[in-house]
Amino acid sequence: MEILVQTLADGLVIGAFYSLIALGYTMVFGIIKLLNFAHGDLYMLGAFVGYSLLSMVGGGDSGMGLFGILVVLLLTMVIVGIAGMGIERIAYRPLLLAPRLSILITAIGVSLFLENGAMIAWGAQYQVYPLQLSHAGINLFGATITYTQIGLVLISALLMLGLHLFINRTLYGKAMRAIAHDQTACQLMGINVHKVIGLTFFIGASLAAGAGTMAGAYYGTVNFMMGFIIGLKAFTAAVLGGIGSIPGAMLGGLLLGLMETAGTFVFGGSWKDVVAFSLLILILVLKPTGIMGEKVTERM
């Protein structure tokens, strides 16, 4: 019983990370139909920026206090959000009217640029995070769930809730949804499309950066390639939940995290990815648009 609860808790934490990054993928795809391969690297960038900020402030275990950690988190999210906007402005905006393949290749280029740039800036080896979170926790049915894990899941949930409210209750959110439907009509209606796209990138990037900093603090190490595999998993999660759908990304992330953990528990570590991706294939075969995706008919 305790192993089940423990597995569930672990799956939730991983799932929370996947969800945060999948959200960025899905938002950008929804709005400009671009699979931003560089998104995983924004997660990595967030982890490293958080690393630098914490090192500057002097790191230390709980000396900073929860408030200090949250400030660093917010600051990292803002910085990387601006970086994300910058990437959109420089690399993607000029190619919005070009063939789809060109912008995809640019995305790969940006990804390589970020990875190698990080390697040059912060070094090739694993860097240890200057913040080590405590491992006190509560005991639930025999499983240990640390306060850190609860905190991470809560922060992720809050961020996702915030995003949901933003998309559905504010004018900018409405504009984003409108642009996802029909970009030309929006321009005709007077919406500043470029500004809203930039905002989308900002939000996506800052969510990924938040996940990155939290992952760095939680696992303890960061390295310049960490964005690659997480980006792949998050992309899978986004597709699983229905790419272009925001609740889909949240669901997909959590589902993928749980499936991976369950797969390890039942079949063994070597089968973890096999199980997760087999389930992905199964779900896509049964529902090609993903769990919460909608079939979008192209109107000529």
Place this chain on the structure above:
Amino acid sequence: MKKWGSVVVAALLSLSLAVAGCANQGQGAADANEILVGVLLPVTGNNATDGKDMQNAIEMAVKKVNDSGGVLGKKLKIEVADDGCDPQMATTAANKLVSQNVVAVVGGYCSGATLPSSGVFKNANIPMIVPAANSAKLPAQGYDTLFLINGLTPDQAQTAADYMAANQAKKVALIHDNSAYAKDLADFAKAAVEKSGGTVIAYEAINPEEKDFSALVTKLKGLQPDATYFTGYYAAGGLLVKQFKQKAVPGLFLVGDGSFSEDVIKIAGADNAEGLLITATPTAEFIEGAEAFTTEYKQTYNNLAPGPFSALSYNAVNLLADALKRANSTERDAIKKALKETKDFQALGQTISFNAQNTLDTSNFAVLKVTGGKFILAK
């Protein structure tokens, strides 16, 4: 106007292509009074720390040889190529060294990367001395150009199994990371553990690119092992140790020499790494007669202590210099012959004589323990 623009762009592109091609050829070409030695190491990637450490030792050895007059009246010059612990990168790097006409190669840390690169060197008939990589698959290829001076995986596995048996660890969990070296070591460990009467209760693999092993750790916790042996590299090893201790999994935790690095303690945290056991060839500090080496290393590299494979890398360079002297030529066949005939070459912590498989007959694997943030010999 438009036409001119595209002509200019085309010209610039072809120019950049030509310049890129030229750049590689310029470096590394040795003059007549230099002997070019290739060095193949993971300069980037998860194993960069150990790679850098080996490079430091090699450069120190080369400088020493050159300062005492060089070999055959010429100076040694090294050309470093990055294998990134990846088979594809290693093959490219090996081909690059071959194209630069190196006389011999010193290097090889990840067996997974050394397997294909040793093939490239075999085809080019370039002798390769491997200071660190030690999967039994390497000599099994039967290349007469390949020489290994580190103890091999079967010996390491036996050392681990003996220690576990001596400490009444009957139920053993083995974890590898699907790399050639780790899987090899895990397989030998399985056989060795079963031979000494233990049982392997779990034989798992992890993906070293990932960070989260919590599911596997929880699973193993449920199985209550007496000892767990992780045979992969230190980047994942450190994280695994940390997560094991956080989840309070019972039993001893051993790692193979792929995880033998200060980084393991750093990544896991000094508290979690306390009591960690490592099967490895001891570092220079434990080798008698290596005090001078350790002091010199610290002086040359800003008080950095020599790493786990520095002594071996140092030995590799000196072995090559000795072979060159005995061969009295830089002909590859002559060097190969001289290496093969090495008899009782005195090096730090080892006396090198190659057996029929071009490996050493004796291994100096020991079990080390992390105590107070430092590696000491376990008893």
